[in-house]
Amino acid sequence: MASTATATAVPGPRLNRTIDYRISLTLAFIALLFGAYGVLRVLVFKDHGALTSYVPWGLWVGVYVFLVWLEVGMILTYFLLRRFMQIEGLRLLAPVAMLAAISALLGALFVIGMDLGHPFRFWKAYLQPNFGSLMSWMIWLHTLYLVILTAELFAYFRGKNYVDRWKIYLNFLTYISIPIGVLLIAVIGGLFGVVAARPFWNASVLPLMFFIASLVAGLGLLTLLHLLFSPTRGTPQYKATAIQMARVFLAAIIIGLIASLANGLVIAYPNVPAHAEGLKLVLFGPYWWTIWIVHLGIGVLVPLLLLSFWRTRLLAIGAASICYLIGFTMVPVNIIIPGLAYPMPTMEGIKEAFYHSKLTFDYTPMFMEWQVVVFAVGISLLVFTVGYRFIVEPYLREHH
């Protein structure tokens, strides 16, 4: 392992500096410590927070979808920017993007594992799968994606010579990771889209919307990773790449906004209660502020302004990426919960048919649910920090 003195001497990557590494590690442990009690409640006391029998999926599934969007979208956008836009400044960012994707993936798998009623029976999905269920496809594709990313990251761990020697296979892995990533997003979109019982979800356009969302969210994170971890830091190429990415990011946000608007209008215009009720809950329900303030305000309007007027300033690009990512956390939650939080037409009477706190359509995530999410973020941060230190940093040092 590299000594601290050697690490400090190399310019560029952020975590080279021991202080950054320590801060990042400390933050990860604080997150794990903060979330530990929530995880304990799930594993020992089998507590599922505020979930009910009528709103069986909530915050955890939302966070899972968000993290999958990030992990797949980042790799996809990296591939698109490198192959089609030939952005050379991103060349050395590949291991960073891979590591970030794996970190998000592990966080996602953890949080969805916590959502299971019997988390330790997860192996049944591998050994006794029902491939007629999209959930089985999701589990298998996600695992395959993890294997591919791990194999690629392992090559970076072995060093530059290893990467050069096995380049052809690594390229092959990269190429197959693209269709698998696209398929994974389509399957997750389809997983919700095929549920005819939930009119708010039941739309053929949902996989496409998930794909667009994944690309935009992934691009936001990739831009941030470039700003923070690019080995070209301090060079003119670094700034030029950032500005190029900012332009694409701006276009992607606008495309995403138009797609969401079109989808929303299609649902709202006929005003069929079964479909429109979910949208009304999103826009005017008790959590209206999550869409209007967090998503559209912080997540869309602020980045749009920043990228429209100050896209040549690195600080503005970074702020836009962060705002977008913060705002975007609310999107999957605002798709999943409103789709469940009202009784189906002709079944309205079910609301008052039997009283219990677990037989209600009201759902507000409990503190312990947030704790589990923070724990998952802690896992992601820990994997990223340690991975950066021991895989990415030595690899980039070889290039220097």
Added chain:
Amino acid sequence: MVIDLRKCTGCNACTIACIAENHLPAGVVYRPVMEEELGTYPNVSMRSTPRPCMQCETAPCVPVCPVHATWIRPDGIVDMDYDQCIGCRYCMTACPYHARTFDFGYNYTTGTPEPNQPYERVPNFEYGKRWEQRRGRSPTGNVRKCHFCSHKLDAGMLPSCVTSCIGYATYFGDANDPDSLVAELISRGNKIRLKEEMGTRPRVYYLI
């Protein structure tokens, strides 16, 4: 199953009988009775609609299960294997009748000074097996649903909701047997099925 809504008084005896038979814990219900107010004052009337599992012929909850934990028996009952269920709850989202509930492991005495009373630990015998209500052990952490008391049917008895109905509003039998009472009842014009437009082909008919 045929339920005559004209005879249903909304007494909830079926709901209670079901809970007693299957030892359902707090927060789990197989056969709630939905109350609906029809018309506007002063011309109003009440309609009570018991809602068991519809045991759909094309059950949307079955194909979505990632681990084959739920299936349709040859006699049409949608069955479950608690030991196979991983508790992902995808089937719950797929059911248009909200007929599946999740066993969160709650007791009736949860939050009281003396929780987990012995009567709450009495096992049930769903699907012909012995199930004890203990945290972390099935059926806790599983999705649960009405199964027409299949353990009783297998022993030649009627479901508890049928035998407990004070108004004789619930009928049970083989709809494919032309001589059966249920076959005669569903051949009439006043029968409906819930959300028939979804094509799930429920095996529960309502007479209105």
